[in-house]
Amino acid sequence: MFEALAHPTRRQILQDLKDGELAAGEIAARFAATGPTISRHLRVLRGAGLVSERRDGNRILYSLVSGRLALSVGDFLSTVCPEQIVLREVRKRRPASVPDAETAPASLSDTADEPARA
Known part of the structure; x- marks a missing residue:
């Protein structure tokens, strides 16, 4: 995966596909x-x-594989970052009904001054 991301043209193709499916000719x-x-x-x-491809007549249409990049990079980082490994183990043991202290604000007033996240 990192080899695929190494070239700027491939990174630009991924950027172009984030808004939706494109034909090979449109990409080129x-x-x-x-x-x-x-x-x-x-x-x-x-x-x-x-990316995935599908044929539509004589055209080949390409689209991003949803979530693949984020999952792969996340998996890689969790294997090389000891702190991430510990956090993952803690989250596995925590009941699903307990909010994650790092991601859940203590109260609604805590979110008032935070910038919007994209």
């Missing part, structure tokens, strides 16, 4: 690179599980 038209070069980039992204 956004770059100065040749069609075969963009096809190779799309193949790498597909191989990493970051």
